[in-house]
Amino acid sequence: xxxxxxxxxxxxxxxxxxxxxxxxxxxxxxxxxxxxxxxxxxxxxxxxxxxxxxxxxxxxxxxxxxxxxxxxxxxxxxxxxxxxxxxxxxxxxxxxxxxxxxxxxxxxxxxxxxxxxxxxxxxxxxxxxxxxxxxxxxxxxxxxxx
Numbered sequence: 001x002x003x004x005x006x007x008x009x010x011x012x013x014x015x016x017x018x019x020x021x022x023x024x025x026x027x028x029x030x031x032x033x034x035x036x037x038x039x040x041x042x043x044x045x046x047x048x049x050x051x052x053x054x055x056x057x058x059x060x061x062x063x064x065x066x067x068x069x070x071x072x073x074x075x076x077x078x079x080x081x082x083x084x085x086x087x088x089x090x091x092x093x094x095x096x097x098x099x100x101x102x103x104x105x106x107x108x109x110x111x112x113x114x115x116x117x118x119x120x121x122x123x124x125x126x127x128x129x130x131x132x133x134x135x136x137x138x139x140x141x142x143x144x145x146x
Contacts, residue, residue, distance in 0.1 A: 003128060004107035007136045011143040013097040016104060017071035019143060020093055023063075029138035031131070041065075048080075052127045053119055057083035071095055085114030 009016060019025045023044040027036045036046035045062040061080030068074045078089040091108040116124065 001110045001112070001125065001128075002107065003110065003125075003132060004105075005132070005136070007104040007106065007139070008101045009104070009140050009143045010101050013071050013095055013102045016102045016143060017095055019139070020095075020104070021065065021068065021074060026139065029135050029142060031134050031138070042068075050131075052116055053123050055083065055116060055119060059083070059085075059087075066090075083115055085112065085116040087112045087116070 011019075023036050023038055023046075027034065027046075030048070032048050032050040034046055034048040036044060038044045042065040043063070045060070047058055047060050049056075049058045051057065059080045059082035061078055063076055063078040066075045066077050073092065073094045075093075076089070076091045078087075078091065080087050088111045089108050092106065094105040096103050096105075110128075112124070
């Protein structure tokens with residue numbers, strides 16, 4: 001599955017770049033109960049308790065920043081597993097600015113296997129879009145705080 005979108009925020013480009021490349025910062029925007037731990041500047045891991053429809057549980061995950069070109073683009077690789085399921089994500093961020101806002105174009109290619117994959121693409125897609133929209137709205141509020 002592929003997800004993509006555009007996020008605009010009234011904040012300086014460098015601030016937006018720093019925010020999305022620091023797991024301790026962006027983790028405040030994740031609504032589901034979670035933990036996050038930085039291993040080194042390019043690797044982090046954690047847990048998240050979430051659900052899709054009636055299937056709920058915890059996942060362990062790890063992420064690597066595979067590419068970073070400051071403050072223009074970054075690519076992340078994420079692998080997670082739990083509840084008899086696994087997922088792999090390749091996500092990209094492209095950051096640009098104008099005199100009034102910073103724009104983040106994001107995309108994520110997601111592969112899911114196991115129990116979660118059997119609930120059907122429609123339910124999975126709807127839940128993922130809802131959680132992604134909430135994350136970026138939380139990020140906007142956080143970044144635009146005075």
